[in-house]
Amino acid sequence: MRPSEIKQQICAAQPGLDVLLSALPTVPLMRPKHTKVIEAVPQIVVSQMLSRHAAATIIERAQALATDHGEESIAWLTEQQLRRCGISGRKAKSISLFAEQYHDDPEHYEGWKHLSHDELRSAVGRHWGMSDWTASMLSIFHFGHADVFPQGDGTIRRVTEHLTSHGVRIRPEKSTPYRSYLALYLWLLADSGSLG
Structure with a gap:
């Protein structure tokens, strides 16, 4: 699947997130890194x-x-x-x-x-x-696993809580098999400053 199609699928799976994600760049396809x-x-x-x-x-x-x-x-x-x-x-x-x-x-x-x-x-x-968070970061950023959602990540928690308070409930399971991309978009959202 192409990056733009993954983004569309995430938007469809997470009602209310589409407007926010439309202002963000499209996350490229994840690839394993050659880092030891x-x-x-x-x-x-x-x-x-x-x-x-x-x-x-x-x-x-x-x-x-x-x-x-x-x-x-x-x-x-x-x-x-x-x-x-x-x-x-x-x-x-x-x-x-x-x-x-x-x-x-x-x-x-x-x-x-x-x-x-x-x-x-x-x-x-x-x-x-070392914890589940460590494993999630290895999976996403080094091994290129597409379907990992780091529930315990502090930034992810803050973003999802902010979105919930504004009527947008994030349900990671609905973005399977692209939960890593959902996490990447939530991190981008936090970095964008658009949450206020």
Whole structure:
């Protein structure tokens, strides 16, 4: 299906959303990225509970430090180095523990890209400090899964609550098999400033 047809289908499935989405650019087709899991996971962990701008600044700082130390990924920095970049102690621990496990079996972790979203949620959930949200971000932004709705995402919650208060009730299940696109449009809506 073409991106414009997916957008039309979402509008048809979510009454009242069509007017708001008509002012937004059409989300392109999702594609898996070629980023290694060891690069993707730390960036997702850093991004949790932060604005995109704050997360990008911290990630950029950590990547510069990793490059200075000859490392491909911020995952290979020590917890202390991660903390110096502005990463909280809890997130630094989560990244370091994941890096240790990845180091022991990189093929297993790179195989995550072949899992279904439910399998990925289960696999990710076995790691300290990682949650369904982490799995959802991996699924959507790195593995290109088209049918994932990150119910627990703070921005998604705020947007859906705002829309509900204005008579637009979001029902993610009605946008199956394109729930990831619904989420992407809701994030775009939040970024657009049109919600007031």
